[in-house]
Amino acid sequence: MSSGRDETMRYRAHFAVWNEIVRAREPAWMQAQREAAFARFEALGFPTTRQEEWRFTNIAPLLRASFHLATTPAPLPEDDWLTPYRAWGAHHLVFANGHFVGEVPANGHPPRFFARGIRALLQEAPHLVEPYLRRPVEELPHAFIALNAAFLTDGAFVRIPRGAVVREPIHVLFLALGQQEPLIVHPRNVIVAEENSQATIIESYVSLDDSHHFTNAVTELIVEENAVVQHYKVQREGRAAFHMAAVRIAQARMANVFDFSLALGAALARTEITAILEGEGADCTLNGFYWARDQQLVDHHTVIEHVAPHGTSREFYKGILDDAARGVFDGTIIVRPGAQKTDARQVNKNLLLSTEALVNTNPRLQILADDVKCSHGATIGHLDEEALFYCRSRGLDAEMARELLTYAFASDILQEIAFEPLRRRVREWVLMEWPDGERLTEML
Amino acid sequence: MNGAALLEIRNLRVRVEGQEILKGITLTVRAGEVHSIMGPNGSGKSTLAQVLAGREVYEIVEGEVLYDGEDVLRMSPEERARRGIFLAFQYPVEIPGVSNLYFLKAAVNAVRKSRGLPELDAMEFLALARERAKLVELDESLLQRAVNDGFSGGEKKRNEIFQMALLEPRLAILDETDSGLDIDALRIVAQGINALRHPDRAIILITHYQRLLNYVTPDVVHVLYDGRIVKSGGKELALELEEKGYGWIAEGVIGSVRT
Known part of the structure; x- marks a missing residue:
């Protein structure tokens, strides 16, 4: 082609x-x-x-x-x-x-x-x-x-x-x-x-x-x-x-x-x-949550550009990839020469629920000023086998345990949704996709 | 002796990542008994606890484990839990975003359902939880918090005993529940364990230290060393161990091999 x-x-x-x-x-x-x-x-x-x-x-x-x-x-x-x-x-x-x-x-x-x-x-x-x-x-x-x-x-x-x-x-x-x-x-x-x-x-x-x-x-x-x-x-x-x-x-x-x-x-x-x-002194938070299944591809490309001094940026993205889904997170932070005292932080965490799921996470920092605080971190992980065992040893079945821990992974990023009625709705949208969603809803 | 054998372990050999950890354990525990399994680090204590609760990473090489006469090694962890086997974890797992209270309600109802009992509703469960929380002096605010999330070491251990009090197991295995506790927390945990002693219930206390046994008196003490139970006796064995250390056992084992 x-x-x-x-x-x-x-x-x-x-x-x-x-x-x-x-x-x-x-x-x-x-x-x-x-x-x-x-x-x-x-x-x-x-x-x-x-x-x-x-x-x-x-x-x-x-x-x-x-x-x-x-x-x-x-x-x-x-x-x-x-x-x-x-x-x-x-x-x-x-x-x-x-x-x-x-x-x-x-x-x-x-x-x-x-x-x-x-x-x-x-x-x-x-x-x-x-x-x-x-x-x-x-x-x-x-x-x-x-x-x-x-x-x-x-x-x-x-x-x-x-x-x-x-x-x-x-x-x-x-x-x-x-x-x-x-x-x-x-x-x-x-x-x-x-x-x-x-x-x-x-x-x-x-x-x-x-x-x-x-x-x-x-x-x-x-x-x-x-x-x-x-x-x-x-x-x-x-x-x-x-x-x-x-x-x-x-x-x-x-x-x-x-x-x-x-x-x-x-x-x-x-x-x-x-x-x-x-x-000067602008404050920016970019947060996000993605969840992809089957053959879905979900991509976030973000750029935070600090042009003026004393700016603060916080970025926190979490994603769950299941089945053969693909995730892409690309986060750039640019600090221009004049943007002294910039304070920028970026975190991207991913949970893979299947062996076929894949995520590409790419943090990029371009720092052109010398008096700044910048950090970034990215993780890609699977459900913790010991945590699954813990839930099952308390009588929850394997599927329920998986869903519970998947939800637990997402809980802090969903908590970031400051507008409460939307947060509640998003939680429902996420949970109702699962077979045990209804039982799970009762637990949260 | 007390009632019938609740747990029978026969020549259990277990391997993990190609290495044999348990090298032929034989042990019988009857309802109503408290057994203490002591041993140095790496002797296989936690492996035994996890195998009994159904952790899947271990490979059973040989032997059998009967619980109430049934082959427990075939059962999933959740099935064992529902039949009354409970493991208090050495390192309880944190589950952010999921309230302790609701997590335990789901656990209790899963167990009740499998026993043919009606599920408890939120109000009934709350009443039960409040009552049982007193056993281990667990602050009520910890019920509302996420499971073990941000709990102190002592709070996590007390939360395990609290779970045991709610789930009312027939066989409870407590894996180093006493480790890392200050004397006040240790006393509270011990008090909880004593309150849960029951003629129908067997308790296995896995511990590295003799200290807990000042507060909970075991019927039998076993010494686990290098994957084998090398010595069993009454509570005085624990005192002897405390006095002489595990080195004494090691010499004995090596000595017996030599002779």
């Missing part, structure tokens, strides 16, 4: 169709940007395993599939797909196959933030989003980001005004629904937390059926001075789905970001998170 260059050809036809749809309704700068992005995508071509960044993530299965562009939202099913999220007390922004379909406000007071679909804004008030869509991210030499920029369909634009403290989480929910043809969607989210504001954002990707689809998402988090943001990315797409996501975080002076990436679904899922601590 070629480098993937031939596969880019398929997208040319999509682009023509898409251009036809959006051209008349969007400002000229957006058009120009789409054209430039598509040209960049064509020039780059799809990545291959010969590229260092993609060494362990072979996207050939994704290139073999033929996707159709989701040009319209799908009708939502009758049943209550919002049920799992009701207890969150959140403000929901709902997207079906990448298109905004509605909003479910949290109970009580009117929201203290501004939230709209990006597509609508591009048509009705493009000046509101222009500063955020004409950013350096658009220029990155990254095929999937370029593709997203060219096809940018819709997504959430959320602005937390100066000084606003938003208590209810803002839930951006992307539902995938099967159509006759496998679909590709290109969501783009922009979250702006202005000076001294505070908010919790939950970005969910969920399949409502087991159809083939491809999500290619980009989310930008712009966190201004002294703002505090919790951002959760919850990926629970179907086992036939492909999921590519880039999260770009920019932190100003004293900005505080807590990010948690949960990856449970999809056949092939990759999340790239880049946090740039541009302002």
